[in-house]
Amino acid sequence: MAESPSHAHDGHAHAGHGAHDGHGGHHEESWFVHYFWSTDHKMIAKQYLVTGMLMGVIGAYFAYVFRMQLAFPGKPVPGYGLVTGADYNALVTNHGAIMIFWVAMPVLIAAFGNYLIPLMIGCDDMVFPRINRLSYQIFAISAVLVVASFFVQGGAFGGAWTAYPPLSAKAEYSLTPAGSSLWLIAVALEFVAFLLGGINFVTTAMNSRAPGMKAFDIPIAVWMIVIASILFMASVGPLIAGALMLLFDQMIGTGFFDPDRGGDPILWQHLFWFFGHPEVYVVLLPAMGFVAEIITTFSRKKMFAYKTVLATTFATGLLSFFVWAHHQFIAGIDPRMANVFSVTTVLISVPIAEMCFVYIATLYGGSITFSVPMLWALAFIAEFLLGGVTGIYLGSSGADIYFHDTYFVVAHFHYTFFPIAIIGSFAGMTYWYPKMFGTFMNEAWNKLHFWVTIIGFNGIFLPLFITGASGDHRRIFDYTNFPELDTPELQSLRVLATVSLLVMLVIQPVFLINFFYSMFRGKKAGANPWKANTLEWQAASPPPHGNFPTLPEVYRGPYEFSVPGRDEDYWPQNSPN
Amino acid sequence: MDSALPGLRPTRSRVLIESEVVAMVIFVFTEVMLFAGFLSAYTIIGSGAPVWPPVGEPELPVGPTAVASLALILSGGAVMMSGRGATTRWLGVALGLAGVFVVWQVVEAVRLVQAGLTMVSSAHGGFFYTIVGAHAIHALVAMIVLSGCLWRQTRGGLSPGLFKAVRIFWYFVVGLWPVLYAAVYL
Numbered sequence: 233m234a235e236s237p238s239h240a241h242d243g244h245a246h247a248g249h250g251a252h253d254g255h256g257g258h259h260e261e262s263w264f265v266h267y268f269w270s271t272d273h274k275m276i277a278k279q280y281l282v283t284g285m286l287m288g289v290i291g292a293y294f295a296y297v298f299r300m301q302l303a304f305p306g307k308p309v310p311g312y313g314l315v316t317g318a319d320y321n322a323l324v325t326n327h328g329a330i331m332i333f334w335v336a337m338p339v340l341i342a343a344f345g346n347y348l349i350p351l352m353i354g355c356d357d358m359v360f361p362r363i364n365r366l367s368y369q370i371f372a373i374s375a376v377l378v379v380a381s382f383f384v385q386g387g388a389f390g391g392a393w394t395a396y397p398p399l400s401a402k403a404e405y406s407l408t409p410a411g412s413s414l415w416l417i418a419v420a421l422e423f424v425a426f427l428l429g430g431i432n433f434v435t436t437a438m439n440s441r442a443p444g445m446k447a448f449d450i451p452i453a454v455w456m457i458v459i460a461s462i463l464f465m466a467s468v469g470p471l472i473a474g475a476l477m478l479l480f481d482q483m484i485g486t487g488f489f490d491p492d493r494g495g496d497p498i499l500w501q502h503l504f505w506f507f508g509h510p511e512v513y514v515v516l517l518p519a520m521g522f523v524a525e526i527i528t529t530f531s532r533k534k535m536f537a538y539k540t541v542l543a544t545t546f547a548t549g550l551l552s553f554f555v556w557a558h559h560q561f562i563a564g565i566d567p568r569m570a571n572v573f574s575v576t577t578v579l580i581s582v583p584i585a586e587m588c589f590v591y592i593a594t595l596y597g598g599s600i601t602f603s604v605p606m607l608w609a610l611a612f613i614a615e616f617l618l619g620g621v622t623g624i625y626l627g628s629s630g631a632d633i634y635f636h637d638t639y640f641v642v643a644h645f646h647y648t649f650f651p652i653a654i655i656g657s658f659a660g661m662t663y664w665y666p667k668m669f670g671t672f673m674n675e676a677w678n679k680l681h682f683w684v685t686i687i688g689f690n691g692i693f694l695p696l697f698i699t700g701a702s703g704d705h706r707r708i709f710d711y712t713n714f715p716e717l718d719t720p721e722l723q724s725l726r727v728l729a730t731v732s733l734l735v736m737l738v739i740q741p742v743f744l745i746n747f748f749y750s751m752f753r754g755k756k757a758g759a760n761p762w763k764a765n766t767l768e769w770q771a772a773s774p775p776p777h778g779n780f781p782t783l784p785e786v787y788r789g790p791y792e793f794s795v796p797g798r799d800e801d802y803w804p805q806n807s808p809n
Numbered sequence: 810m811d812s813a814l815p816g817l818r819p820t821r822s823r824v825l826i827e828s829e830v831v832a833m834v835i836f837v838f839t840e841v842m843l844f845a846g847f848l849s850a851y852t853i854i855g856s857g858a859p860v861w862p863p864v865g866e867p868e869l870p871v872g873p874t875a876v877a878s879l880a881l882i883l884s885g886g887a888v889m890m891s892g893r894g895a896t897t898r899w900l901g902v903a904l905g906l907a908g909v910f911v912v913w914q915v916v917e918a919v920r921l922v923q924a925g926l927t928m929v930s931s932a933h934g935g936f937f938y939t940i941v942g943a944h945a946i947h948a949l950v951a952m953i954v955l956s957g958c959l960w961r962q963t964r965g966g967l968s969p970g971l972f973k974a975v976r977i978f979w980y981f982v983v984g985l986w987p988v989l990y991a992a993v994y995l
Contacts, residue, residue, distance in 0.1 A: 359828045427839060435831045439824050465835060469842025473850065477939065486928050486935035488850070494858055494932035499850055506846075 271361035272777055276368050277347035278668070281661075283375055284339035285744075287330050290379065294327040296737055298709070299692075303723075303730035305710040318407065320709035321390025326378065328393030329415070332511070333422050334375055336653035340518040341464075342371070342426065344660050345433050345457040347668065351768035351775060352451045354442030354784040354806070358432045367432070371425035377418035381411045389415035392707075394504055397489035397497045401481040413482050420475050423468050430461035442767065442806070444786035449805065451766045451790040452541055456521030460514045463549050467510035474503030501563055505556035512648065513552045516616075517545060519656025520587060523609040526663050527591055528791045529764045530606035531598025532801050535791040537590050544583035544590075551580040561632045570629040577627035581620055588613055588620075599794070599801075603762075604678040608659035611686050612651045619647030622697065637707065640700030643693040650689055658682070661747070666761045670773040671754030677746045684739040691732025695725035763802045766790045770806050833974035837981045840947070844985060847943065848992055851936045862933045867924035869937070870917055871994050877913035878990055880906045881948070885983035888955070888976050896967070900959045903979075907952050914945045937993060944982070944989055951975075951982050 261270075270276065293311075300307075301315040308314045315323075346364065350357055358364045382388040389412040391400040400416075403409035437450070437458045477488040478500065487493030489500050528535050535541065557565055557573040591613055600606070622644040625631045635641060665673050696704075699722050704711075711717045711726075760769040767786070771779050784806035792803040855861040884906035891899035918938070926934045954975050961967040 360832065427836075431832045431835050434835055435828050438831055439826075439828045462835075465839045466842060469839050469844075470846030470849070473843050473846030476943075477850065477935075480928065480935065480939065484928055486939075487932045488854075488935055490932075494854065494863065495935075496854055496857060499853055502853075503846055503850065 269365070271357070271365050273346045273350050273358050273361070273364060274668075274775065274779075276364050277343045277345075279368050280338045280346060280371070281343035283372060284335050284343060284657075287334040287338070287375060289740075291327050291330040291335055292737060292740070294323040294330070295733060298323045298327070299730040299733045301709060302711075303727045305712055315709070317709050318387060318390055321392075322382070322388035322408070322411070325390050325392050326382075326388055326415075329419065330378065331649070331653060332393065332515070333419060334378065336515040336649065336657075337422070337426060338371060339657045340515050340653065340660070341433075341457060341460060342367070342429050344453075344518060344522070344664070345429065345461070347664065348768060349433055349436055349454055349457060350440070351667075351771060351779055352454050352766050353437060353440060353445060354767040354780065354786065355436070355440035356778045356780070356783065359436045359440055360432050363428050364432050367425045367428035370421055370428070374418045374421035374425060377414055377421065381414040381418065384410040384414060387411055394508070395478065395500075396504075397478060397481065397500050400500075401478060401489050401497075403482070413479060416475055416479050416482070420472060420479075423472060423475075426464060427468065430465050433461045434458055442784050442786045445805075448538065448542075449786055449789050451521075452524040452535065452538070453518070453521035455542060456517040456524075456545065459545055459549055460517040463510045463517075463552065464514045467507040467514075467553065470503045471507035474500055477503075498560070498563055498565075501560050502556070505559045506553070508559065509556045510549075510552045513548055515652050516584075516648070517548075519612065519652045519659070520545075522656055522660040522663065523591060523612050524594075525764070525766065526605045526609040526659055527594055528793060529663075529762050530601045530603055530609075531595050532793045533594055533598040533791075534793055535590075536593040536596075538789070538791065541587060541590055544586045547583040548580060548587075551576060551583070555580055555627075558627050558629070558632070561629045562636045567629070574627055574629045578624060581624065581627075584620060588617060604673075604675055604682060605659050605663035607679070607682050608655055608662060611682070612655045612659060615647060615655060615686075615689070616651040619644060619649075619651065622647060635700065637705055638700035639696040639704040639706055642706050643696035643700055646693050646696075650693075654685075654689075658685075658743075663762070664768075665747075665750070666757030667768055667771075667773050667775070669751045669754070670757055671750050671752075672757050672761070673746050673750040673754060677742055681739050681743045681746070685736055688732045688736025688739070692729045692736065695729045695732075699725050699729075760804075763800070765792055765802050765804050767805055770804055827970035827973065829968075829970040829974040830977065833977045837977060840981060841985075844940075844943070844989070847936075847940050848989070851940065851992065854932055854936065858932075863931050866931065866933060867921055867926050869921070869994050873913065874917065874990065874994060877910045878986060880913075881910040881983055881986055884910070885980060888979045888983075892973070892976055896962050896972075897959060900955060900962065904952060904955055904959070907948060907955075911945060911948055911952070914941065914948075918942075940989055940993055944986060947982050947985075951979050955979065 267275070268279075270279075297309050297312045297315060298320055300309040300312075301320055306314075346358070386403075386408040389395070389400070389406065389408050391406050391412065395412075395416070399405050400412055403412070406412050437454055441450070477486070480486040481488050481490065481495075487495045489495045489497045491497065524535060524541065554576045555573060557569060558577045561570050561573075622640070626635055626641060626644055662673060662678060665671075700706075702722060704717060704722060708714065708717070711723070757773050759771065759773050761773075762769070767784055768775075770784060785808075786805045787808055788803065788805055790805055792805075794801045795803055884903040887899050887903035887906060891903060918941075921937075926937065928935050928938050958967055958972055958975055962972075
């Protein structure tokens with residue numbers, strides 16, 4: 233904690249600001265320092281964003297390989313080769329882990345949290361910029377480790393991202409002596425990185441707000457990232473405890489999860505899911521925040537029931553700590569316990585549904601522009617709703633006995649996580665791109681990318697609801713060994729899912745090329761291309777080191793659109809009149 | 810806007826709690842949840858076992874550890890005093906008392922291992938060393954940071970916010986111990 237707050241240590245950052253903007257103007261830094269050793273929250277955000285995108289490509293490649301195996305079992309996969317059972321397990325495990333810990337978390341919370349919080353609350357940087365830099369460096373090491381686990385003796389860990397013992401605890405079961413420990417260490421380091429980041433987010437949002445910005449003048453995106461960080465920090469402790477115990481079981485042979493020696497494998501499930509369920513909301517809330525910013529801006533309307541959104545967020549956060557055992561209905565927990573957790577699980581859909589209603593009410597009567605970010609935001613609400621509704625079936629402990637570990641579960645959580653991690657990220661990236669890089673992305677290509685991605689996504693997972701309800705178990709890599717599952721009807725649905733995935737993957741380079749090409753050749757965007765109110769749009773695009781020429785003062789809430797009697801239909805937070 | 814001059818900051822809104830203290834409180838909260846995880850795991854395994862701790866394991870030195878615990882608690886008082894003046898002297902006292910505690914923990918661990926209680930001998934042994942060891946590592950790290958504060962104080966460069974945060978961490982290390990002691994030793 234040997235860290236001094238930014239206002240004390242980087243006096244140089246303010247001294248020259250009014251006089252000359254742009255990096256490099258006030259002090260020379262080498263390209264290495266600028267891109268890899270920066271303490272600027274915007275550069276750290278971009279580091280997280282690019283790393284997250286890179287890991288997203290890896291996670292998507294894994295999905296491609298195992299979906300090909302499921303559709304065309306036993307045939308060599310182009311670009312990979314023959315998929316063995318161990319390969320399949322390692323790919324599925326790391327697809328899950330990478331998409332959650334190395335894509336959703338870094339992009340939604342770390343990248344956007346870093347980028348948006350100081351800009352949206354009107355300050356020059358995070359409170360602890362060097363801790364922020366350390367956070368990314370630890371994250372980068374964890375990303376390298378998880379990829380490296382594919383190249384060690386025995387291969388990568390294949391015991392599912394939930395890492396249930398005894399499979400994960402003993403090398404004679406997992407057959408990946410080095411891979412499972414490397415995986416666990418990578419996950420633990422990733423948690424440390426987000427712990428450091430989260431401390432920064434909460435402290436900065438609390439102490440560095442622009443003068444005049446009261447609690448209810450804070451944009452919802454900032455609120456959501458802060459609440460998500462608090463949820464993360466409240467839930468991660470028990471998992472770190474569990475991860476240490478599992479690491480000891482793996483490496484020095486303790487018996488924490490070994491029933492023969494007085495341990496209990498179910499204990500891990502409790503420790504894991506006590507974190508694992510709040511984690512869903514840790515990534516959901518930032519995405520919800522981006523959607524709030526986008527739909528108010530593109531419907532030119534004030535947020536309907538700002539305080540209700542906050543109340544439902546707090547309710548969701550609180551409830552999310554009392555639902556974890558719904559992952560364990562068939563793990564042998566007491567049925568009376570299962571009833572309690574069924575009730576809390578169904579209850580948690582109430583605040584989330586309320587949030588969706590509030591968003592729809594915000595749209596009502598608005599002057600809606602179907603820009604690319606708006607399309608992503610609307611798609612988020614629609615697709616997430618499907619994920620939520622199918623969750624009611626799984627949350628009912630009786631129905632879950634049938635559905636557990638089928639593709640119905642897989643389809644359900646992809647209808648929650650895909651909107652969060654992918655749709656939410658695309659919404660945020662397309663909305664804040666002009667701010668981050670000062671240029672527009674090509675809108676036509678982005679619209680094509682949006683529609684193909686959305687159609688592809690539904691094409692993957694709608695069939696999987698049907699195969700799951702027909703009894704497709706999710707941990708089987710070759711159905712030809714199971715006559716009752718190896719039917720032409722189910723197989724054609726599996727092929728449909730895989731073909732849809734291919735369609736969705738083929739369009740992604742369009743976005744990536746658009747993303748990087750537009751940085752250099754895109755149409756110049758002004759400071760406030762969407763005519764939005766929040767403070768980040770009042771800084772230059774891209775904002776220079778130090779963000780604002782003079783730090784802004786705040787006079788009103790973030791969503792004052794279409795106020796009667798004003799010439800313009802927006803009213804920036806920092807404009808005195 | 811009173812800041813017509815470039816680079817002059819407008820008056821900040823009042824900061825209620827120093828950033829270092831906010832950060833430390835959040836960090837301590839996470840740490841509390843970490844140990845809550847350990848303790849709930851310990852309780853679940855312990856209450857599920859027919860006999861707990863298992864028969865035939867060496868007895869934990871309840872009495873001597875209580876004396877060492879007293880040294881740790883007194884060091885908490887010394888750290889509290891160091892925040893009110895005579896910082897160098899009180900920090901020295903606190904480090905000495907904390908040293909007594911940590912040295913006793915090491916001596917105890919060595920003797921218990923010799924008596925046959927190890928990480929791998931049973932789930933109970935594993936929990937004992939994990940929980941007590943995790944606390945001892947926290948105490949050691951906190952002592953290193955306190956020594957750093959002492960060193961900075963002698964050179965006159967100790968920032969009050971940082972020192973307050975470090976003291977909060979030490980109160981956490983001290984305050985946590987009686988809970989762990991009651992759960993693990995008694």
